Amino acid sequence: MPAQHSDSVKPLIDHLFRHESGKLIAILTKIFGPVNLELAEDVVQDTLLKALDHWKFHGIPDNPSAWLFTAARNKALDVIRRERYKKEFAGELSVLLKSEYSAGTTLNFLINENEIQDEQLRMMFVCCHPVVAEEGQVALILKTLCGFSVAEIAKAFLTNEETIAKRLYRAREQFRQQNVRFEFPQPGDLPQRRESVLTAIYLLFNEGYNSSNYDMLIREDLVEESLRLAYLLSNHPVTRSPNTFALLALLCFQAARLYGRIDHQNHLLTLRHQDRSIWNRELIGQGSLFLQQALQGDSVSPYHIEAGIAYEHCIAPDFASTNWKRILELYDWLHQIKPNPMVALNRAIVVAELEGAGAGLAALDHIPDLLALENYYLLPAIRADFLARTGEKSKAKQNLEKALTLTDSPAEKELLKKKIGEL
Amino acid sequence: MKEFMLVFRSSVQNEEVFAKQSPEQLQAELAKWNTWMAGIAQQGKLIGGQPLYPQGKVLKGTSKKLTDGPFIEGKDMVGGYLLIKATDVNDAVEISKGCPSLNSPEGSVEVREIMPVHP
Numbered sequence: 001m002p003a004q005h006s007d008s009v010k011p012l013i014d015h016l017f018r019h020e021s022g023k024l025i026a027i028l029t030k031i032f033g034p035v036n037l038e039l040a041e042d043v044v045q046d047t048l049l050k051a052l053d054h055w056k057f058h059g060i061p062d063n064p065s066a067w068l069f070t071a072a073r074n075k076a077l078d079v080i081r082r083e084r085y086k087k088e089f090a091g092e093l094s095v096l097l098k099s100e101y102s103a104g105t106t107l108n109f110l111i112n113e114n115e116i117q118d119e120q121l122r123m124m125f126v127c128c129h130p131v132v133a134e135e136g137q138v139a140l141i142l143k144t145l146c147g148f149s150v151a152e153i154a155k156a157f158l159t160n161e162e163t164i165a166k167r168l169y170r171a172r173e174q175f176r177q178q179n180v181r182f183e184f185p186q187p188g189d190l191p192q193r194r195e196s197v198l199t200a201i202y203l204l205f206n207e208g209y210n211s212s213n214y215d216m217l218i219r220e221d222l223v224e225e226s227l228r229l230a231y232l233l234s235n236h237p238v239t240r241s242p243n244t245f246a247l248l249a250l251l252c253f254q255a256a257r258l259y260g261r262i263d264h265q266n267h268l269l270t271l272r273h274q275d276r277s278i279w280n281r282e283l284i285g286q287g288s289l290f291l292q293q294a295l296q297g298d299s300v301s302p303y304h305i306e307a308g309i310a311y312e313h314c315i316a317p318d319f320a321s322t323n324w325k326r327i328l329e330l331y332d333w334l335h336q337i338k339p340n341p342m343v344a345l346n347r348a349i350v351v352a353e354l355e356g357a358g359a360g361l362a363a364l365d366h367i368p369d370l371l372a373l374e375n376y377y378l379l380p381a382i383r384a385d386f387l388a389r390t391g392e393k394s395k396a397k398q399n400l401e402k403a404l405t406l407t408d409s410p411a412e413k414e415l416l417k418k419k420i421g422e423l
Numbered sequence: 424m425k426e427f428m429l430v431f432r433s434s435v436q437n438e439e440v441f442a443k444q445s446p447e448q449l450q451a452e453l454a455k456w457n458t459w460m461a462g463i464a465q466q467g468k469l470i471g472g473q474p475l476y477p478q479g480k481v482l483k484g485t486s487k488k489l490t491d492g493p494f495i496e497g498k499d500m501v502g503g504y505l506l507i508k509a510t511d512v513n514d515a516v517e518i519s520k521g522c523p524s525l526n527s528p529e530g531s532v533e534v535r536e537i538m539p540v541h542p
Contacts, residue, residue, distance in 0.1 A: 095464050095470065096461060096469070099472055099473055100473050101453065101474055101503065102453070102456060102457040102460045105450070105453045105454050
């Protein structure tokens, strides 16, 4: 029965499509060239629609991935025939793709399920090309490599679809105008270009991990995808570096605690109140191995230190036995190489644990560039916590009320209200 | 660098066999063409070209008399063409030696230089 099929089709293909579309777009961008990114996206979109249509009535094939690859290859051949007198495709492939003698074989050779890692890594460098603005880079990664729709990206960034569509449009325009190629950067540019890729993945992860977004599904996908991409990077000789491993370790340590941060009723929990038994020990173990690999080099990046801090939290059996002294040292170090008010804010929390809430308040007042945090709800929320601990309940309440006005997230608002109640 | 057209000819029978192969046979045959052409492309010498159906039409003379193909009884049926770059005719001939057309005793590759016409 067709209806039956369509019911069973939906959840499986959501996940499948997300991953397969990322692979297919990477390969097709290699074939058509980044200048024709939109063409690659159209072919994949058509392929997925065709699959939905076909599978709804015929059921899901035994090897859905192979089915998609074959369908994409056929669509790509149609597109090449249609466009071969109008467009140039990627590099020396172009001429082979335009001849019927060689187009099919060349496509068969390129569009197969092996060796896709390489294409996806190149695609990451294309997405993070310096001609694309940082916000565009992250949107582009989500759209092309992670199979997110424009609507989902908009949801992830708490913005509207039009804004995301514009960012993507500008990025594609840049590829066209600057004739960006589908390749790894030149060896001389590699370290710097690799850093841009790491930054984009870091942002992607934080968007999933820290954002006030209450759509948990989107957040899980962001976390999972950033882990997957960082792992891909760490697995290839060209993109592997101590910093890559440090970022990967950091993501593992953070992701391990993702589900500890909410309770059964979906309420946010502070670190002090989290149930550490549900932290993912396997991810923590993997993170530790990656951290060891990160320490093979002689450079220390902010990722190294952040991973070190996250590691300390992960190995502490409970909140009270956290090695705050070590964490404070790490924050001081981090602040030296990456001075930033957010780091200073987190440092103040550690100071309060070590030296008492009064010292924490003093540390807050000494944050350089405190104004930058003026509209960040956590500043008054943390101040309120310190004030409550020094017995200044009315001031604490004022600060919590201020924090309430600075966040739109229902979960965060709820946590703040709970704290007001507890005063 | 000069430009050349390679004209592939074979017997009518051969061309019809080529067009009617099973998908597996066609794939194996085309793999040979792809390898040869990719080698030319790698040297930056491939311009383009296409295979042709054995059937067609012929117009002739001022009366534009129309006849159906295939047109020839012998071994001179055009099966396709390729445009390449080569330093000279000898280079073009060397490149042509790899052509899969020549795997059949009836196959031939005609090497013709593109004539730049200066009016």
